[in-house]
Amino acid sequence: MTWDAWAESEANAIRASGRWRAPRSFDAKGPEGTLTADIRAVISFASNDYLGLTAHPAVIAAAHEALDHWGAGAGSARLIVGARPVHAELERELAEWKSMPRAALFPSGFATNLGVITTFAGAGVLVCSDELNHASIIDGCRLANRADVAVYRHRDLDHLARLLRDRGARRALVVTDTVFSMDGDVADLVATGELCAREGALLVIDEAHAVLGPELDVSPDVDALRIGTLSKTLGALGGFVAGPARAIELVENLARPYIFTTALTPADTAAALAALRIVRSPEGADLVARLRAHVDHLRAGHPSPIVPFLCGDEQRALDAATALLDEGLLVPAIRPPTVPAGTSRLRVTVSAAHSKAQVDHLLRALTAVLGSVPVR
Numbered sequence: 001m002t003w004d005a006w007a008e009s010e011a012n013a014i015r016a017s018g019r020w021r022a023p024r025s026f027d028a029k030g031p032e033g034t035l036t037a038d039i040r041a042v043i044s045f046a047s048n049d050y051l052g053l054t055a056h057p058a059v060i061a062a063a064h065e066a067l068d069h070w071g072a073g074a075g076s077a078r079l080i081v082g083a084r085p086v087h088a089e090l091e092r093e094l095a096e097w098k099s100m101p102r103a104a105l106f107p108s109g110f111a112t113n114l115g116v117i118t119t120f121a122g123a124g125v126l127v128c129s130d131e132l133n134h135a136s137i138i139d140g141c142r143l144a145n146r147a148d149v150a151v152y153r154h155r156d157l158d159h160l161a162r163l164l165r166d167r168g169a170r171r172a173l174v175v176t177d178t179v180f181s182m183d184g185d186v187a188d189l190v191a192t193g194e195l196c197a198r199e200g201a202l203l204v205i206d207e208a209h210a211v212l213g214p215e216l217d218v219s220p221d222v223d224a225l226r227i228g229t230l231s232k233t234l235g236a237l238g239g240f241v242a243g244p245a246r247a248i249e250l251v252e253n254l255a256r257p258y259i260f261t262t263a264l265t266p267a268d269t270a271a272a273l274a275a276l277r278i279v280r281s282p283e284g285a286d287l288v289a290r291l292r293a294h295v296d297h298l299r300a301g302h303p304s305p306i307v308p309f310l311c312g313d314e315q316r317a318l319d320a321a322t323a324l325l326d327e328g329l330l331v332p333a334i335r336p337p338t339v340p341a342g343t344s345r346l347r348v349t350v351s352a353a354h355s356k357a358q359v360d361h362l363l364r365a366l367t368a369v370l371g372s373v374p375v376r
Contacts, residue, residue, distance in 0.1 A: 018314065019335070026330075030055045030353050035330070042330040043358050045348045050211040050305050051287040052353025053235030053275040063236075066270035074263035078105075079252070082263030090273045095242050097280060098226045099218045102248035103240050106257060107264050109208050109229030110136040112239030114143060115255030116227060117175060120202060120247075121147035126170045128152055128163050128201075130187070132180045137206060141175075154180075157191055164199040172201035178216075179209035182339050182347065184306030189214045197221040208232055212292060212304055233279065236272035238264045291352040294359050298350065308334075309346040309366060317344035323369045329362055346370075 001009075014020050025036040030052065031044050053059050066086060076082035087105055095103040106112040117140030121127045125147040129137060132154045141149045148170065152160040164172055174196050176187045189205065193216065196203040203224040205216060211233045216224060225247060230238035241251060252258060278284050291305055298307050311317035317333035324331045324346070335344040346366070350359065 019337070031351055031358070040325070040328075042325065042328050043354075043361070044330040045350065045354075045362055046330050046332050047351060048209070048232040048349060049235045049351055049353065050209075050233055050291060050349070051235065051275075051279065051284070052351050053233075053278060053287075055353070056235070056275065056278060058278065059235060059271045059274045062274035063267040063271040066266040070266035072267070073265055076263065077259065077261060078263045079259060084263070084266050084269070086266055086269045086273060087263060090269050090276070091240070093273065093276055094228070094240050097276060098228070098242040100226060100242035101245045103242040104248050104251050104255075104258065105264050105269070106239040106241070106255075107261055108237070109206075109227070109231065109239035110139075111257040111261070112227050112229070112241055113137050113140045113206060115257040116204060116225060116241050116251060117141060117173075118144050118256065119251050119254045120204070120225075121149075121173055123147070124170055126150060126163070126167045126172045128160055128172065128174045130154055130176045130180075132183070133175065133177050134181055134206060134208070137175055137177070147173075155185070155187060157188065157195060160192075161195055161199075164195070164201055172196075172199060173204060174201045175204040176206070177209070178205050178207045178214055179304045179306065181209060181306060182334060182345075183308055184209075184302065184304040186210075186214050186303045189216050193217065193219065193222045193224070196223070209304055209306060211288065212295070214303070230268070230272040230275075234272045234275040236275060237268040238272060287352040291350060294350045294352070294354055294356070297356070297359050298348065298363060305350045307348040307350065309348065309370065311344050311346065311370070312342055314344045317346060320346055320369050324365055327361075327365045327369075329365055331362075 027034045027036050034041050070084055074082040091103040091105055095101060106115060113136035121144035123146040127141055127144060127147050127149045129141050129151050131151045150163045152163055178189060179186050193203055203222055206227045208229045209232060225241055225243040227241050230236045295302050295305055311320055314335045317335055321331055321333035331346050331348055334347045
């Protein structure tokens, strides 16, 4: 079979399964914009710009200033000549934010997980990974091919404890999302940290979606690395890991996605730094409180801005997303293989940039489309 024939066959198989996807252009600055394919004005409830900082004037101004000062790109990897003063400045403030001695930047959160896991998960290591961890963690585990990988049942700390007790002489690394991206539920970081401390395991947590928590209690009894992204809470682009100084130095010397890629652009770095300073200010606290109120309005007490509405059947989820789009609301239908068969859903993500009127509109439309507002 030729490559052209193979590609056509694969594409036809995906189309036949009803799971063909394609990017669609959204012309927007904030939650309101236009789907350019059919010139349709919509309000997006699909973004991960949780605090609305992508369009914050101070963030945009910082990016402009960096662009004028250093140009569009860094021009090289960090270990050659790609490091700019703004990279080190952001790393210092990220480390302070996460109560860790050091931090290292990566070009994306995905690359951060690949680099960190492959740095520490070598021969003689057992990696224990939650079954609903993000694809970047899964791929990091796959690339750590000299380590042994065990997947524990979602948030099941008894299962995790058994895996750790039975590991023999191997060192252990436990990796988990703090907020799981399809259900919006959260890991028990206190209990997980205590278990890792008892078992002498390194705890690696991915805090990409943890704008509302949970927070890791950075105890000297817990060996931990904190992974984050600059593209969600901070509204820019990039990723980082924060941890003990020696661990971060090892990342800088061993992590291939750090060593062999061009450094994060100065503009993205400066934008993230400006956003971080907002997050750590009273304005940031107000934005978090606004986001918390929006989430509670949709589902009281839900722990994250990712609010799923279970449909079960794939077609029902697709039909519901289409009906919401007709109401001017962009809410994605999530279906297999992203989630297990029978658990297709609408995945709402809320931002502090939304108005209460927009959240009210969404809630009314969800109730009308789904008949009631089912929870996950």
